[in-house]
Amino acid sequence: MIVLRPPGGRSLQLRPRALAVGAALTLLAVVLGGLTLVGVDRPAPDVPAILAGGGNPADRFILLDLRLPRLATALGVGAALGLAGAVCQSLLRNPLGSPDVLGFTQGAATGALVVVVLGGGSLALGGAAMAGGLATGLLGYALVGRHGLAGHRVVLVGIGVTAILSGVNGYLLTRAPLTDAARAALWLTGSLDGRGWVNALPLLAALAVLAPAILASGRALQLIELGDDLATALGVPVGRLRPLLLAAAVALVSLAAAAAGPVSFVALTAPHLARRLTRAPGPNLLPATLLGAALLVAADLVAQHAIAGQQLPVGVVTGVIGGSHLVWLLAVGRRSGRL
Numbered sequence: 001m002i003v004l005r006p007p008g009g010r011s012l013q014l015r016p017r018a019l020a021v022g023a024a025l026t027l028l029a030v031v032l033g034g035l036t037l038v039g040v041d042r043p044a045p046d047v048p049a050i051l052a053g054g055g056n057p058a059d060r061f062i063l064l065d066l067r068l069p070r071l072a073t074a075l076g077v078g079a080a081l082g083l084a085g086a087v088c089q090s091l092l093r094n095p096l097g098s099p100d101v102l103g104f105t106q107g108a109a110t111g112a113l114v115v116v117v118l119g120g121g122s123l124a125l126g127g128a129a130m131a132g133g134l135a136t137g138l139l140g141y142a143l144v145g146r147h148g149l150a151g152h153r154v155v156l157v158g159i160g161v162t163a164i165l166s167g168v169n170g171y172l173l174t175r176a177p178l179t180d181a182a183r184a185a186l187w188l189t190g191s192l193d194g195r196g197w198v199n200a201l202p203l204l205a206a207l208a209v210l211a212p213a214i215l216a217s218g219r220a221l222q223l224i225e226l227g228d229d230l231a232t233a234l235g236v237p238v239g240r241l242r243p244l245l246l247a248a249a250v251a252l253v254s255l256a257a258a259a260a261g262p263v264s265f266v267a268l269t270a271p272h273l274a275r276r277l278t279r280a281p282g283p284n285l286l287p288a289t290l291l292g293a294a295l296l297v298a299a300d301l302v303a304q305h306a307i308a309g310q311q312l313p314v315g316v317v318t319g320v321i322g323g324s325h326l327v328w329l330l331a332v333g334r335r336s337g338r339l
Helices: 016-038 047-051 057-092 104-118 122-144 153-175 178-189 197-215 218-224 228-233 238-260 266-278 285-305 314-336
Strands: 002-004 012-014
Touching (some): 016 047, 016 285, 057 218, 057 238, 057 266, 057 285, 104 153, 104 178, 104 238, 122 238, 153 178, 197 238, 197 285, 218 238, 218 285, 228 238, 266 285, 266 314, 285 314
């Protein structure tokens, strides 16, 4: 670790391995994004020329109206889920404290599903997803109380809330017309198919506002992981900061669900993998964000080309990867006596 102490300023800690991992993840996201834009089944002839305003109308439509907004949505959703997962796991001091397990994702899906079933527009979809996610967060907070936010109680409550909301979602599907139910079922799986700028821009705007504020709280999150009493003694306003950061995480998860549906397990997997790659203590907010973005773009590429002539929903791929990772976490936790 390298510590920089500028005259009259706060010290800055630099971890070379974490910086190298961040650079590698950024490069990986760029490469995967390039593969998405260039295409595999139907390569664009000259991507730089089209991005500069050239190319024929058909190639411009494929690149600018289909592939580019899909890539932007994938990057935004992956980054939002990775960052939100790192915040939740750090605040709750629990490796299973991801938005998927806590029910935030399912709550956002319930709110958005109401709009999908009723035939509302994209703006209403984002608002309903936000309302559903925040309502689920408030419900979980009320059930566990202020002193139950660290430990396994909050995870157990989240599992129960998720089960209840899954039943509600199933009921909503039975009440919808057949065409709307089929569209909603695909959305509930988590899909990037047909995503446009109307899906990507609200999430990217939220990331531009919330991500810098969350990243600036990285030092405070690292202290909170050591315990509330110690963090408070070192000057961290835990009682005020925890609900604010949880609300920001729920907002990111809700907007990600509105953009691409409840994509599962990215929020759980990305922070764990980032921590293993950097081997650094603390929440590893930026590596988790970059890894979430790269992971979702990679999963989308697999979903598009794993089966010839058929596209899978991206949620299927992330579910297989993340579900396997969750089983591994439970097995490791049981062997170490933590579960």
